[in-house]
Ligand code: AMP
């Protein structure tokens with residue numbers, strides 16, 4: 512089978528690496544890709560902003576399946592567009608992507624499906640929310656309804672913090688000032704991410720992770736796309752997985768079908784383990800980055816076989832086998848990330864790790880310069896992933912690699928897994 516992966520991060524590098532191991536792969540393409548992805552896949556010359564360009568490439572190269580990595584493609588309706596062209600896509604329709612792209616949709620779905628979630632109300636916009644919070648007790652969580660690159664949520668301890676957030680939206684400094692605002696009860700407990708492969712009707716659990724979103728040690732500093740993770744989540748037990756499947760995933764799939772918008776692709780539930788049970792915090796409609804890198808490392812099945820089962824809508828007939836080994840992933844980033852940072856710095860030490868069985872160096876923001884050296888080309892630059900029999904050993908291995916790779920201004924969190 513010829514496959515096209517869309518994206519250019521560490522997630523897509525790990526997906527391409529796993530796909531490249533399958534005997535069923537004919538030609539493997541990725542676009543836009545990066546210098547690491549180019550080691551395991553052909554880089555397709557496509558304008559990925561144009562669905563027509565993607566579709567033309569797929570027809571010319573007899574692509575059996577397109578795997579979009581990020582929610583951006585899904586939110587823009589890549590699945591709907593390519594399916595109309597007769598091309599298979601592993602990812603939900605634009606409407607089904609509302610599980611990630613609209614917080615209001617997900618809260619409403621929780622109520623319709625009787626899924627435990629923080630108590631909530633919806634406001635027309637930030638101005639309306641400012642009036643409502645005057646009468647409420649804090650802490651409260653405020654969320655923009657629409658996608659806001661990780662900046663759309665505030666856990667506000669005081670009314671003043673909430674007002675600053677809302678004023679920023681009103682002034683146009685943050686997200687879309689027409690967006691609805693959700694105000695919800697503040698929950699406390701440990702969080703975890705639980706990943707599922709979903710074929711419209713049935714779902715299979717494929718792994719879990721605990722992620723570290725803040726830029727600095729001790730969960731300090733700005734929110735990022737993720738600075739590292741461990742897999743599985745320390746909260747994962749068979750009972751927990753089965754409870755999430757029965758009480759969260761299955762009711763979600765049933766409601767999506769009742770609404771006429773079945774979900775196909777990868778769905779991950781961000782949950783909180785509270786004293787009153789497991790609450791759904793959010794959904795994402797694709798694999799997380801960098802969670803995907805750690806989760807895929809533990810799956811014994813080939814990733815392509817899981818995708819084929821999704822395409823054929825027979826995921827229930829596939830047994831997902833997870834390794835007992837655990838994994839960790841640490842992101843090495845450029846100074847300044849998640850705000851502005853410089854690119855083009857030469858990366859030292861990267862050549863040391865090529866064929867290690869339990870260590871992978873996935874590229875997130877890299878390219879090669881004219882001399883053939885790897886240089887930085889993004890904020891999150893490399894993802895170091897390792898597997899070992901326990902988390903302590905995996906973290907030791909991952910961090911031993913991190914300390915050997917650097918460039919001017921590189922940094923990473925030292926407390927992933929703590
Ligand atoms: P979300 O984008 O909905 O996942 O929210 C981002 C982060 O805000 C979550 O990962 C939580 O750490 C936090 N958060 C969201 N909703 C709540 C809530 N109801 N109570 C406490 N923390 C929350």
Ligand code: GLY
Pocket residue numbers: 722736737795798799800801802
């Ligand atoms: N690491 C969080 C995300 O992929 O959204």
